[in-house]
Structure formats: structure tokens, C-alpha cells
Amino acid sequence: MSIRQIGVVCYGNIARSQVLGIYLKKFLNDEGINNVRVYSVGTAPYEAFPDTPVLIREVGEKLKERGVNSTPRRNSWTEESRKELGLSDIILVADEKRKKEVMGRLGYKITRDCVYTFYQFIGEGEKGFEDSYDYEKRRQDPVKFGKIFDELERIAKKAAERIKLMQNLN
Numbered sequence: 092m093s094i095r096q097i098g099v100v101c102y103g104n105i106a107r108s109q110v111l112g113i114y115l116k117k118f119l120n121d122e123g124i125n126n127v128r129v130y131s132v133g134t135a136p137y138e139a140f141p142d143t144p145v146l147i148r149e150v151g152e153k154l155k156e157r158g159v160n161s162t163p164r165r166n167s168w169t170e171e172s173r174k175e176l177g178l179s180d181i182i183l184v185a186d187e188k189r190k191k192e193v194m195g196r197l198g199y200k201i202t203r204d205c206v207y208t209f210y211q212f213i214g215e216g217e218k219g220f221e222d223s224y225d226y227e228k229r230r231q232d233p234v235k236f237g238k239i240f241d242e243l244e245r246i247a248k249k250a251a252e253r254i255k256l257m258q259n260l261n
Contacts, residue, residue, distance in 0.1 A: 093180075093258070094127055094180045094181060094254055094257060094258060095126070095127060095128065095178075095180060096127065096128040096129075096130060096175075096178050096179045096180055097112075097115065097127060097128070097129050097130070097179055097180065097181045097182070097183065097254070098130050098131070098132065098175065098176040098179035098181070098182040098183070099111050099112040099115065099129065099130070099131040099132075099182075099183045099184075100131070100132055100133070100134065100176070100182060100183070100184045100185065100189050100193055101131075101133055101134075101184070101185035101186075101189060101220075101222070102133055102134055102135050102185070102189065102222060103133045103135050103139065103140055103146075103165070103222075103224060104131055104132050104133025104135075104165050104166050104167060105133070105140060105143070105146045105147060105150060105165055105224065106146075106150055106222075106223050106224070106231070106236065106239060107185045107209075107220055107222065107223070107239065107243065108131040108132065108133065108183075108184075108185060109131050109147075109150060109163050109165070110150060110154070110163075110239065110240060110243045111131070111183065111209060111243045111246060111247055111250075112129045112130070112131035113154065113159060113161045113163070114159070114243055114244050114246075114247030114248075115129050115183075115247040115250055115251060116129040117159065117247070118247050118248050118250075118251035119251050119254060119255075121251070122251055122252075122254075122255045124251075124254065124255060124258060127254070130166075130172075130175045130176070130179065131166060132166040132167070132168060132172040132175070132176065133165065133166065133167050133168065134167075134168050134189060134192050134193070134196075135167060135168070136167055136168070137165070137167040139167075140165075142229060142230070143165050146165075146224075146230075146231065147163045147164070147165055149231060149236070150163045151163050153236070153237075153240055154240075157240060157244075168196070173196060173197065176193065176197060177197055179205070180205060181205055181207070181212070181254075182205060182206045182207070183207055183208070183209055183212055183250065184206060184207070184208055184209070185208070185209060185219060185220045185222070186208060186219025186220060187208060187217070187219060188219070189208075190206055190207075190208060193206060194206055208220070209246050209250075210246070212250055212253065213246055213249040213250055213253065214249075214253075220239075220242075220243075220246075221235065222235075223235035223236040223238075223239050
């Protein structure tokens with residue numbers, strides 16, 4: 092299978108899909124796979140997170156602390172993002188709810204065998220990846236937020252290894 096584009100989706104595109112996408116691109120490049128585009132997006136409207144600039148800055152700072160130089164940018168669902176995901180060979184989603192939502196929004200353009208939860212894709216079952224955002228307090232949960240980076244990095248490494256194997260089967 093020739094993989095040209097990978098979509099990564101969560102609800103807000105602030106932490107989970109954004110960070111997984113950044114790490115995935117890094118590890119694909121480390122594996123010598125430089126021709127795969129990684130596109131991340133959230134299904135929530137931009138207005139759902141009025142504090143987006145603060146939240147994105149926190150993600151950027153945490154990545155920088157971890158030695159990853161990247162400029163996070165939140166993408167919310169638009170006609171353009173629908174088209175981008177429709178071009179993806181693989182779509183990784185944070186949880187089953189996002190999986191159903193993405194498949195419903197893309198309809199005929201997507202087949203079930205190219206949409207996986209983060210854990211399904213790396214062979215670790217049906218569990219979803221919990222959001223680190225505290226909706227009651229309208230900010231990142233400091234404990235969850237601190238922990239997600241290690242786990243997303245681990246998932247991205249395993250996903251990059253699987254993608255490399257898939258590319259080599261051609």
C-alpha cells in the first residue's frame with residue numbers, strides 16, 4: 092500500500108490529534124519516510140474553544156520542553172478539512188465517537204478499513220484516548236495534560252513503524 096496522506100482527528104484538535112500528528116511526522120521522517128503528509132483536524136467548531144490561543148500555546152510550550160520544535164495550529168472541521176481527510180489513505184481518530192463522526196461526515200468517500208482509533212492502528216484494541224481538556228473548568232487538566240505527551244509519543248512511534256512496514260510491502 093502506498094501511503095501519501097494520513098489524517099489524525101480528535102474533538103478539538105488542540106492536544107490529542109495535533110500532538111500525535113506532530114510526533115507521527117517526526118518519526119516518519121526519522122524512518123526516512125518524507126513523502127507522507129500528516130493532516131490533523133478537530134470535529135468541533137472553532138467557537139467551541141474560545142481560549143484556543145492559550146491552549147495552543149500550552150501545547151507548543153510542552154512540545155518545546157520535550158525537544159520538539161513545532162508550531163501547533165488548530166484546524167476545525169470545514170469543507171477544506173473534509174476534502175483533506177477524503178484524500179487520506181489512513182485516518183487515525185482519538186476514539187470510537189470520532190470514528191463514527193468522521194465516517195458519517197465523509198460518507199461514501201471513506202471505507203471503514205482505513206479509519207482506526209489510535210490504539211486500533213497500533214494493535215492495542217478498542218480503547219479510546221481520553222481528552223486532557225477539563226470542560227467544566229475550561230482549561231487543560233494539569234495531570235492528564237502532563238501525561239498525554241508520553242503516550243502520544245509512544246503511539247506515534249508504533250504507528251510510524253507500522254506505516255513503514257506497510258510502505259515496504261509494495
